[in-house]
Amino acid sequence: MDYKDIMQKSIDYIEENLKSELSANEISQAAGFSLFHYYRLFQNEVGIPVMQYVLKRKLCNAIYDISLGNMMIEVALSYGFDTHSGFFKAFKREYDCSPTEYLKKHKVVKPYRINLKQKENIMITEKKIKEKLKNWNLKEPIDIKSVYYESNGNKSDTSWIINNDFIIKIGTNISRLKQHISVSKALADAGFEVAIPILTKDKKEYVLEEDLYFCLTNRIEGEVIKSIEIYEGEYESKAKSIGEAIGKLHLVLQEKDNEVICNDQNLYETVSEWAIPRIKQKMNLNYKFYEDYKENFKKIYPQLIKHVIHRDPNPNNIIVKDGKLRGFIDFELSERNVRIFDPCYAATAILSESFDINNINRLNKWLLIFKNIIKGYDKVCKLSIEEKKAIPYVVYSIQMIFMAYLSDIDKFQELSEINHEMFKWLVSKNDDMEI
CATH class of the missing domain: 3.90.1200.10 (Aminoglycoside phosphotransferase (APH), C-terminal lobe)
Structure with a gap:
């Protein structure tokens, strides 16, 4: 059984029903699995819990609709948020700023449909990031901020700013990571300012969990x-x-x-x-x-x-x-x-x-x-x-x-x-x- 294909159909179902009152039970039934089994399958294939994924998709589609000139409260209600306040709080938790601030800072593009077989999909929770950061000697409390691409305003799904001084990168392509480390070290030796790995408590350059790597580097000051x-x-x-x-x-x-x-x-x-x-x-x-x-x-x-x-x-x-x-x-x-x-x-x-x-x-x-x-x-x-x-x-x-x-x-x-x-x-x- 190809679980990736099954989860892709499930993702398509979510996308087609974003303006409905979606529940984990409804989505699992549509996929043909028990709720308990579906939770595990979805997290394994997509990387985050199903309802957190639904919230992310509602928010990114909502902000796009708002960018087209639609009233914020009307858009919020259409995506199932009970109040403007509820939408505002959820958005700020996800994007580190208010919807109005986001629209001023970033160009909003039409959300694309996730295709599990077309790209390296990495979705991960802040809780998971904090758990992995325990491998390094970092000062508490841990502050995590999103990274945005200046060219298009999109938020990175693979990089986060940690305590303002570091960047954590998450990916699946270990050979590319090793390549980055090799080039960065050579440049650092020659006096270039580059992002090189911060060693873990165990003196490792990165941490592995199944097919994911977690690599913490210094953050180059500037823009x-x-x-x-x-x-x-x-x-x-x-x-x-x-x-x-x-x-x-x-x-x-x-x-x-x-x-x-x-x-x-x-x-x-x-x-x-x-x-x-x-x-x-x-x-x-x-x-x-x-x-x-x-x-x-x-x-x-x-x-x-x-x-x-x-x-x-x-x-x-x-x-x-x-x-x-x-x-x-x-x-x-x-x-x-x-x-x-x-x-x-x-x-x-x-x-x-x-x-x-x-x-x-x-x-x-x-x-x-x-x-x-x-x-x-x-x-x-x-x-x-x-x-x-x-x-x-x-x-x-x-x-x-x-x-x-x-x-x-x-x-x-x-x-x-x-x-x-x-x-x-x-x-x-x-x-x-x-x-």
Whole structure:
């Protein structure tokens, strides 16, 4: 019996009845299990008790409805809260702020349906986090705060701020965690400020419970870069500093290349053999584009410099304070790849988080931001002639991999559509991206 499929049907049932008076007994009966057995199954597959899951889904759907202009009290009542006060208290417990404060601070997006087979789902209670934190020597009382992604305002399901000084990360991919630790240690040895594990009482770098890891790291003081703010003021100078920062990071990563444990990737093969077949039928592009990509990038690719790279240097992973770079975070995706991947990725991440096909002024600014990120990088890590020729192909590679990854995940449907439009626009600007 595939319990994941059964729980998926149960999750779908909950989603379809969020505005009803749902009870654990009703949900368990719909799933065909006794209440006691259902409690255990749901917690095992989803990670939190069923009624806590129902509350989370009611709250995230309610705040979305409110963001559309609906009256808060009417929305609260429609989702089964008896009073405005009841909704307010439940929301504040979950999001660490009032509904009004949340709407001011964050962009609210339409809640996606959870699909247990499409993504790594990690849902965990604060009680469980506090229980695991007993493995470390921390001062009481333990204060737990949510982590929000500045790019979209979404709350992280895998990271929390602990006592303002630490971050606890929870996940299932141990190999990626070990990779992050390996890269972080190498960078710390070279004087970079990075998030490295705080050892447990037993001198371990992380704690395991079944298929979950719990890793506590130091918190780098500062804030992440907000993509939309890069377009303001001296945006060309800001972009150049991002490129320089990635270049300085790469100097260390290249020096430490033999010390870091991570996977080797062939960007050309990944795109030509995996990404293009997945997106080709969905993209209304001239067939010749794909043939030109394969023919021309294949010739240049062997001549490109490769070493360990960050792989995900989007603005959310760059920490600044008082306008100065403090460090990089999240090396879980690090790999050996062509080095120009990182500056190109930083630029495309900025565009993806701010893309508006009708905002011509912003699009023209982005082209200058892109060129200045590359210029900043080139100042620190001198680019070869072949690397400069390869830059448009690397940008296209990043986009095609991203679109292929998004193609089958319901959560990212809106983001997928945005990036399809963005890809078409980038292809139309091929000449403008040449360095």
